[in-house]
Amino acid sequence: MLKVTSIKNGIVIDHIKSGYGIKIYNYLELDKADYSVALIMNVYSEKLGKKDIIKIENNIDIDFTVLGLIDPNITINIIQNEHIKEKVNLHLPVRVEGLLKCKNPRCITSIEKYVPHIFHLVDRKKGEYKCEYCEEVYKVEVDYLWNC
Missing domain, CATH: 3.30.70.140 (Aspartate carbamoyltransferase regulatory subunit, N-terminal domain)
Incomplete structure (x- = not known):
């Protein structure tokens, strides 16, 4: 035992x-x-x-x-x-900075490297976050976090 x-x-x-x-x-x-x-x-x-x-x-x-x-x-x-x-x-944070990365090639964060990646929670049940700049929505999954 x-x-x-x-x-x-x-x-x-x-x-x-x-x-x-x-x-x-x-x-x-x-x-x-x-x-x-x-x-x-x-x-x-x-x-x-x-x-x-x-x-x-x-x-x-x-x-x-x-x-x-x-x-x-x-x-x-x-x-x-x-x-x-x-x-x-714990709970899903409302605002996340620097942990997720926007993968939209047209997003300002893809062009200007000094701009911080900021996301806001849009759907707690689905675990979805929206990029503050381009409004691209991402579902947060553990594997996604490790690949940022």
Whole structure:
């Protein structure tokens, strides 16, 4: 039987869609960490069926915007003295800058490299974002994020 103990101080990223845990682990570069990190995959969950969990025995700075784009159902638990100090429920961000890239060749961002790529959420259910400049609409999928 697998046993992963609680952490004293750090962060638990919970309710990750099964299979996305390794992508988040790699994105956060946790393989280079000099503190304890546990990536637990395919854990049984009543809500999700299966889920991934990441436990980090350290308080690190995490961009919740990126995690919200990857999986808006993620829960972040800030642990202090083995108790949950704060719980953060993620969601799709309303505005995203610098994480997505507009692929429209007529967009100003394709011509002027100094112009930041800015997108606004237009459909939360579909996960669609619109470019601020050319109004091209993109459905955000995890594979799209890794190719930006």
